[in-house]
Amino acid sequence: MREYIVKADKLKKVYSSESQKIIALKEIDIEIKKGEFVTIMGPSGAGKTTFLNLVGCLDRPTSGKLDILGCDPTKFNEEKLSRIRVEKIGFIFEDFFLISFLNALENVQLPLIFARNYKNNNRPRDLLKRVGLDHRLTHFPNELSGGELQRVAVARALANNPEILLADEPTGNLDSRNAQELFNLFRDLNREKGLTIVVATHNIRLGYSADRVIHLNDGKMEKDERLAK
Numbered sequence: 001m002r003e004y005i006v007k008a009d010k011l012k013k014v015y016s017s018e019s020q021k022i023i024a025l026k027e028i029d030i031e032i033k034k035g036e037f038v039t040i041m042g043p044s045g046a047g048k049t050t051f052l053n054l055v056g057c058l059d060r061p062t063s064g065k066l067d068i069l070g071c072d073p074t075k076f077n078e079e080k081l082s083r084i085r086v087e088k089i090g091f092i093f094e095d096f097f098l099i100s101f102l103n104a105l106e107n108v109q110l111p112l113i114f115a116r117n118y119k120n121n122n123r124p125r126d127l128l129k130r131v132g133l134d135h136r137l138t139h140f141p142n143e144l145s146g147g148e149l150q151r152v153a154v155a156r157a158l159a160n161n162p163e164i165l166l167a168d169e170p171t172g173n174l175d176s177r178n179a180q181e182l183f184n185l186f187r188d189l190n191r192e193k194g195l196t197i198v199v200a201t202h203n204i205r206l207g208y209s210a211d212r213v214i215h216l217n218d219g220k221m222e223k224d225e226r227l228a229k
């Protein structure tokens with residue numbers, strides 16, 4: 001079995017426009033093992049979102065090697081990349097990005113439809129139950145609280161049973177109680193299912209509730225802290 005879910009070797013990302021070049025990641029080496037719960041911390045502009053987008057196959061590196069789930073995404077065309085995204089990776093964003101005209105259950109069913117995964121009919125309902133929302137299945141996004149919206153987004157990210165869950169500042173729009181509850185949910189999913197989780201956060205207290213904190217600064221890895229539990 002593969003030990004590593006993510007292996008980045010001299011990973012570099014340059015955003016180029018006519019007037020300037022921004023080196024967002026400066027040849028970083030990061031390995032993330034199966035079953036790890038990792039947070040990425042660092043000041044604004046450090047490269048956290050850039051790193052998550054590369055790992056999530058939402059963007060391509062400028063140079064360096066990247067191995068995600070044993071695949072080299074730089075060798076894939078758009079169609080294959082989107083298949084990996086849908087089938088193997090769960091992504092959660094700060095702004096939830098739920099579809100406003102679909103109810104909670106339909107939002108969670110959507111990734112199954114994209115993946116043509118019709119066998120798991122009960123999974124969306126089970127997942128919403130798992131995140132404590134079985135009483136809100138038919139509510140539309142505008143009928144849900146911020147904490148509930150983010151839990152629907154977690155259920156949606158898990159719909160296709162991904163091998164890795166990525167979250168970019170998922171607590172930015174939540175109050176401290178809902179933020180803590182979201183991290184408790186991450187911790188439980190990590191312990192129950194051995195789900196590999198990588199979360200970018202500015203919240204120091206929550207960041208340090210993970211097993212490992214990777215500190216990025218100015219596109220470089222400044223510190224890699226493994227926390228004793």
Ligand SMILES: Nc1ncnc2c1ncn2[C@@H]1O[C@H](COP(=O)(O)OP(=O)(O)OP(=O)(O)O)[C@@H](O)[C@H]1O
Nearest residue numbers: 015022023024042043044045046047048049050051
């Ligand atoms: N699409 C883009 N085009 C050009 N520059 C970009 C782009 N995305 C990010 N950058 C730049 O790359 C650097 C890293 O940005 P990134 O979004 O990865 O930082 P971050 O650590 O996620 O910051 P924050 O905590 O504010 O979300 C920043 O200097 C940013 O301005």
Ligand SMILES: [Mg+2]
Nearest residue numbers: 048049050168
């Ligand atoms: Mg960011």
